[in-house]
Amino acid sequence: MTTYAESGVNIAAGDAASKNAYKFAKQTFAGRANMIGAPVIQDGGFSGLLDMGNFYLTQCCDTVGTKITIAEKIKKFDGLGQDLLCMVADDAICSGAETVSITNTFETTAIEPSEISAMMESLSKACQEQKVVIPGGEIAEVGDMTNGTGWGADAVGVVQKDRVITGENIAAGQKIVGLKGRAFRCNGLSLARRICANNFGPDWETVEYQDGKTWGEVLLTPSKIFQRAILEAVIGTFDGEKKYDVHGIVHVTGGGIPGNLPRIFNDQTLGAKLDNLHAPHDALKKLKELGNVADEEAYRTWNSGTAMMLIVDEADAQNIADALNAYDQEIQAQIVGEINTTGKIELISQYTHNTLTFETE
Numbered sequence: 001m002t003t004y005a006e007s008g009v010n011i012a013a014g015d016a017a018s019k020n021a022y023k024f025a026k027q028t029f030a031g032r033a034n035m036i037g038a039p040v041i042q043d044g045g046f047s048g049l050l051d052m053g054n055f056y057l058t059q060c061c062d063t064v065g066t067k068i069t070i071a072e073k074i075k076k077f078d079g080l081g082q083d084l085l086c087m088v089a090d091d092a093i094c095s096g097a098e099t100v101s102i103t104n105t106f107e108t109t110a111i112e113p114s115e116i117s118a119m120m121e122s123l124s125k126a127c128q129e130q131k132v133v134i135p136g137g138e139i140a141e142v143g144d145m146t147n148g149t150g151w152g153a154d155a156v157g158v159v160q161k162d163r164v165i166t167g168e169n170i171a172a173g174q175k176i177v178g179l180k181g182r183a184f185r186c187n188g189l190s191l192a193r194r195i196c197a198n199n200f201g202p203d204w205e206t207v208e209y210q211d212g213k214t215w216g217e218v219l220l221t222p223s224k225i226f227q228r229a230i231l232e233a234v235i236g237t238f239d240g241e242k243k244y245d246v247h248g249i250v251h252v253t254g255g256g257i258p259g260n261l262p263r264i265f266n267d268q269t270l271g272a273k274l275d276n277l278h279a280p281h282d283a284l285k286k287l288k289e290l291g292n293v294a295d296e297e298a299y300r301t302w303n304s305g306t307a308m309m310l311i312v313d314e315a316d317a318q319n320i321a322d323a324l325n326a327y328d329q330e331i332q333a334q335i336v337g338e339i340n341t342t343g344k345i346e347l348i349s350q351y352t353h354n355t356l357t358f359e360t361e
Contacts, residue, residue, distance in 0.1 A: 181307025
């Protein structure tokens with residue numbers, strides 16, 4: 001069986017490093033207590049909140065990860081900007097925040113102006129669609145310090161104080177609305193690349209997947225950004241009227257559903273039963289088969305079809321799913337499960353229909 005660890009990603013080490021980094025970051029909080037920009041402690045959150053008096057400002061950062069190495073191999077960069085914005089904007093919306101701006105940083109072995117231009121054009125297009133501005137950025141040529149190019153972004157968002165989503169009101173009986181993702185987004189690509197290389201050789205990116213599309217092209221499928229749809233169809237924009245109550249939002253990124261859903265639980269007794277998840281993309285199913293990847297490994301590595309989840313009141317759940325589907329014909333939203341008090345995540349695998357159980361700790 002092929003695992004994420006065999007692909008060079010040590011999840012345990014990453015989690016430990018993140019916990020240590022957050023410990024040192026929290027040591028800076030006291031210095032701004034009772035001042036503008038005082039931090040709001042939100043352990044497990046997808047972004048950091050700062051108290052700006054009448055509202056909260058949120059900040060978060062991320063990268064496109066190893067997806068960019070595929071783009072470099074086949075010289076196709078036109079969707080990476082959408083991926084980059086997605087990684088940060090869909091993190092910010094988890095606290096109810098509307099992303100207003102992002103800055104971005106390139107670190108590259110050697111500057112290729114045409115490639116940078118293609119990526120920035122795609123980022124600009126995505127930002128215009130999402131009503132986000134790009135006030136600045138950095139392009140650093142670092143020689144042999146890196147191999148290829150890395151691309152990351154920092155997002156700034158705003159949220160009204162009475163609309164911030166913290167997870168503190170999550171309770172048993174509430175429904176979970178899931179939004180279907182396009183293939184891989186930017187997580188689990190190292191495992192996907194490893195499987196492709198093992199099966200198709202060093203030039204796997206140019207091997208046909210199906211219908212004239214190569215494996216490189218299908219792994220580069222741009223991420224669907226949900227923040228604008230959630231703002232306008234569900235929770236309301238910063239300047240607009242509030243619509244529905246949402247108790248928690250989960251961006252299914254690194255760690256998959258079992259690694260991200262428990263992050264927003266306010267009580268260790270909380271759990272969830274997910275018996276109607278979206279089906280994985282066909283390419284994900286094929287890679288799971290080619291790599292003989294276990295169900296548990298697949299759900300801990302990839303979003304496996306469900307890219308975002310909203311925890312809402314039972315009475316609102318179907319209306320919220322309908323509102324999202326009506327807002328954008330490319331969105332597929334449905335009720336995927338329910339919150340309970342088992343202290344576990346139980347899900348029906350959409351790969352094999354087996355029942356999987358994950359601890360929430």
